[in-house]
Amino acid sequence: MMATTKKHEPADHFLDSLTDELIAASDDQVLDGVDGDAAQQTGLDLLKKAKAEAGRRRLAAAKERSAAARSRATPTVGTREQVSADSARAYLSKVANDPRYTMAARNLSEMSDDDVLRLYEQLRSLEARNLPKGSSS
Amino acid sequence: MSTVPEGEDQRLTPAEIESVLSKFSRADWVRARSLAAAACNGVPGWTPDDLLQEAMTKLLEGTRTCPIGVHPLVMLKTAMRSIASNERKHEDNSPIDADVAVAHFDHLPENDSRPLAHGNVNNTPYDSAAARQALQSLEQLVASDEELGLLFLAWGEGLRGQEAMDAVGWDKAKYEAARKRLTRRLSDMAAEWSSR
Numbered sequence: 001m002m003a004t005t006k007k008h009e010p011a012d013h014f015l016d017s018l019t020d021e022l023i024a025a026s027d028d029q030v031l032d033g034v035d036g037d038a039a040q041q042t043g044l045d046l047l048k049k050a051k052a053e054a055g056r057r058r059l060a061a062a063k064e065r066s067a068a069a070r071s072r073a074t075p076t077v078g079t080r081e082q083v084s085a086d087s088a089r090a091y092l093s094k095v096a097n098d099p100r101y102t103m104a105a106r107n108l109s110e111m112s113d114d115d116v117l118r119l120y121e122q123l124r125s126l127e128a129r130n131l132p133k134g135s136s137s
Numbered sequence: 138m139s140t141v142p143e144g145e146d147q148r149l150t151p152a153e154i155e156s157v158l159s160k161f162s163r164a165d166w167v168r169a170r171s172l173a174a175a176a177c178n179g180v181p182g183w184t185p186d187d188l189l190q191e192a193m194t195k196l197l198e199g200t201r202t203c204p205i206g207v208h209p210l211v212m213l214k215t216a217m218r219s220i221a222s223n224e225r226k227h228e229d230n231s232p233i234d235a236d237v238a239v240a241h242f243d244h245l246p247e248n249d250s251r252p253l254a255h256g257n258v259n260n261t262p263y264d265s266a267a268a269r270q271a272l273q274s275l276e277q278l279v280a281s282d283e284e285l286g287l288l289f290l291a292w293g294e295g296l297r298g299q300e301a302m303d304a305v306g307w308d309k310a311k312y313e314a315a316r317k318r319l320t321r322r323l324s325d326m327a328a329e330w331s332s333r
Contacts, residue, residue: 010293011178011272012218017292017301018175018323019214021316024298027164029317034324036163042331043166046186047158050193054151057198 085113088120095123148202155197157209167324169213174323174330176217178274180224185327192216278322284315285322 173185195201203212279285291301302312
């Protein structure tokens with residue numbers, strides 16, 4: 001099978017010629033026998049949808065960038081991605097009796113997963129900064 | 138036809154592109170949809186309006202840009218051709234037809250009556266495959282009209298205007314009548330697909 005070169009694709013040339021011919025044609029010629037009002041209405045509807053979708057995609061991209069920035073700023077020890085809420089609860093329950101820490105007398109089972117994980121991250125971050133290596137598990 | 142605003146920046150901002158598109162006349166939208174019908178040929182599952190909307194979305198999103206001074210229809214054509222080409226390549230690179238069973242061995246379960254095919258890695262250039270696909274669909278569009286077939290061949294060679302007119306040997310009236318039939322056929326195709 002012969003590979004067609006990039007410089008000579010009839011479909012591309014056709015589209016280029018069609019574009020130039022449409023630009024060269026007068027509005028009357030283009031609109032002759034065609035429902036121009038319907039075409040315009042459809043076009044404007046498509047533009048409206050395109051604008052809405054473009055906004056959604058830009059917002060989604062901004063959220064991804066923001067999440068990536070937050071992820072880079074978060075300490076690498078004990079991130080949420082690496083620890084389950086149950087594991088974090090078990091760890092917090094264990095260190096609650098450690099005299100080196102002062103923890104509010106809260107029932108861990110009543111805390112939300114998010115709160116448990118946040119507390120866990122804070123604790124691990126403190127440990128990473130303040131405690132001698134190997135002093136906690 | 139709306140004009141692209143002048144500015145010091147080399148590329149239009151999404152807001153400038155939106156401004157240009159929102160000023161399109163009735164004829165401009167007919168032109169744009171005809172281009173979409175031509176560019177969309179051979180893209181499975183896409184209508185011309187889908188392609189036109191996706192092109193505008195990418196331009197307004199900022200993932201596709203347009204240099205200042207480019208005609209808005211050329212801007213749309215370039216975006217649509219790129220999207221359509223990518224979609225055709227994606228289709229070429231997708232698994233074989235879902236109605237065909239792909240097997241490593243020469244047998245299928247007894248209760249599977251689908252035809253058997255072996256998986257095949259296609260190493261031919263995707264660009265060429267996509268272009269052939271588009272060309273075949275466009276050829277079907279003009280198959281029933283000998284004059285349109287001739288015009289299609291001329292435009293496919295990159296000829297246009299007086300040069301194309303001379304090549305096919307028609308006078309201006311005949312050339313413009315054929316051009317109108319072809320663009321009308323594309324416009325009708327876009328309208329028909331959008332009403333499905």
